[in-house]
Amino acid sequence: MNTFLVDTHTHIYVPKFDEDRDAMIQRAIDSNVQHFFLPNIDRPSIPQMLELEAAYPERCHAMMGLHPCSVDGDYMKTLALMEKWFEKRSFCAVGEIGLDYYWDKTHIKEQKEAFRIQSRWAKELDIPIVIHARDSLDDLIQLVGEEKTDNFRGVFHCFGGSLEQAQKIIDLGFLMGIGGVLTFKKAGLDAVVKDIDLKHLVLETDSPYLTPHPYRGKRNESAYIKIIAERLAKVKGISLEEVAKATTANAFELFGIKTPAS
Numbered sequence: 001m002n003t004f005l006v007d008t009h010t011h012i013y014v015p016k017f018d019e020d021r022d023a024m025i026q027r028a029i030d031s032n033v034q035h036f037f038l039p040n041i042d043r044p045s046i047p048q049m050l051e052l053e054a055a056y057p058e059r060c061h062a063m064m065g066l067h068p069c070s071v072d073g074d075y076m077k078t079l080a081l082m083e084k085w086f087e088k089r090s091f092c093a094v095g096e097i098g099l100d101y102y103w104d105k106t107h108i109k110e111q112k113e114a115f116r117i118q119s120r121w122a123k124e125l126d127i128p129i130v131i132h133a134r135d136s137l138d139d140l141i142q143l144v145g146e147e148k149t150d151n152f153r154g155v156f157h158c159f160g161g162s163l164e165q166a167q168k169i170i171d172l173g174f175l176m177g178i179g180g181v182l183t184f185k186k187a188g189l190d191a192v193v194k195d196i197d198l199k200h201l202v203l204e205t206d207s208p209y210l211t212p213h214p215y216r217g218k219r220n221e222s223a224y225i226k227i228i229a230e231r232l233a234k235v236k237g238i239s240l241e242e243v244a245k246a247t248t249a250n251a252f253e254l255f256g257i258k259t260p261a262s
């Protein structure tokens with residue numbers, strides 16, 4: 001295979017990888033996963049993420065944003081700090097941002113406000129957003145529609161919706177991130193993804209979460225992108241190379257990576 005894979009959503013900077021981070025990254029590279037897009041979570045994750053990016057500047061691409069599960073009563077202060085980061089340097093995306101109704105519904109109003117504020121940063125900076133949706137996909141499709149402008153773009157990470165929801169996302173000009181859930185027998189995502197054109201898809205692990213079969217239950221890592229790509233190729237009845245070529249091109253275009261190292 002003369003083309004390569006990328007992991008568009010991976011938190012490999014978190015302490016869970018402190019013991020073996022370099023070996024884990026080498027395993028990914030050996031599995032032909034050549035680039036890692038790093039969504040931020042909260043304040044403490046920023047130095048961890050930037051440290052990893054500094055260690056692998058050709059391969060790791062940092063984002064900046066506040067995860068909906070970290071939106072609390074103090075979120076405006078955190079957003080002010082993050083806004084300062086965008087003045088200091090460039091990031092490949094605003095992320096990850098969104099709505100999470102699964103873990104805690106206390107701050108739904110604040111989550112929505114944080115999403116709108118951060119979406120406007122992305123439009124001003126002309127960079128994409130990376131969206132986290134948990135039990136909130138319809139609300140987010142609506143919010144993105146309300147915020148829509150010509151340069152508003154991004155990816156619905158860990159897409160697990162219906163074909164109807166996928167079509168709405170496509171109509172908004174957004175992409176969908178496909179991860180380990182595609183390998184879960186009961187999820188039914190294969191039946192939906194089968195009918196979505198490759199040009200709307202990128203691959204992700206969401207490491208250390210959502211580990212694909214047959215490693216489910218263990219720590220996830222970016223090397224497993226290959227398992228997801230193989231599954232997608234099988235679901236669509238196409239070659240692994242075709243999947244790699246299209247999803248990597250989609251990711252580079254979305255995140256504005258011009259001269260990729262391979």
Ligand SMILES: [Zn+2]
Pocket residue numbers: 009011039096206
């Ligand atoms: Zn994430």
